[in-house]
Amino acid sequence: MMKQWFRRGLLLPAAAICVVSVQIGAAQAALVDYSFNGTVSNISGALLSPTMNLTSSVSGAFQFDNATAGTSGPHVGNYPGAVTGLIVQIGGYTASYTVGSNTITLFDNVGFGDRWRLATDVTGGVLPSGYSAARFDLQLDHDTGGAFTGTNLQNPPSLASLTGTRWRLTFSDLTGNEVNVRGAINQLTAVPLPAAVLLFGAGLISLVGLGAGGLRNLRGAKA
Structure with a gap:
């Protein structure tokens, strides 16, 4: 599953997103994967750096279980615990899914x-300013309705059917102060899940960490 790869510390470069999913049993049939790309429109001063700024590219992937139970009303449906994996890279900074609130x-x-x-707790490295990633939020909007029907848990609508998209990565420090970087997405792609197949996006020959040498380097860095 995607989160198992996240725990092993694999990083996805902004130029090449890989959604890694292995279907090993009927219980996983409800897992859905998407990859996305986007841009930065606003960043707090405490987060600014040569590797994370307004010119940084944004890429990532998320996974959710569309069989998650929740509450579905006439106008609002809420499905706690549906998110099972996420990774996002903004310039040189990477945040990933962590067990918590989603x-x-x-x-x-x-x-x-x-x-x-979609909203989920995330984790990431501590910046020189003392802030680290805490929460990722993705919103896909249509301001007059019609993007989807009903409030049952369903796949995100296509970008072509939307009037706006927003993402936000919130950072916090040890004293509870919060800052954020945010922007929009310009690509959202469903990734199919054939049994026992690793699916890769374009340009993955440059993906760091998937080769044996990369894994050794990552393990050495953790030691």
Whole structure:
């Protein structure tokens, strides 16, 4: 599963996103993977660096279980615990899924239209300013509705059906102060899950860590 790869410390370079999924049993049939790319529109001063700034590229992947139980009302559906994996790279900084609070929420024809929202706790390295990644939020909006029907847990709508997209990575320090970097996504791609097959995106020959030498380097770095 995706989160098992995350725990091994594999990093996804911004130029090449890999969604790694192995279907090994019927219980995993409900897992859904997406990859995405985007841009940065705003960044707090405490996060600015040569490797994370307004010109940084954004790439990532997420996985959720579309059989997760939740509450589905006429206009709002909420599915805590649906997210099973996530990784996002902004310039030179990588944050990944961690066990904690997460949910997928669907808003159908409310005051601001339709919204498909994913939010999850994440973890990442500590920056020189003392901040580290704590929470990732992705919102896919259609301001007049019609992006999807109903509030049952379902796949995110296509970008072509949306009027806006927003992502935000929130950082916190040891005293509880929070800052963030945020932007929009311009590509969202569903990744199929054939049994026992590792699926790779374009350009993965440059992916760091998948070769035996890369794994040795990563293990050495952790020692």
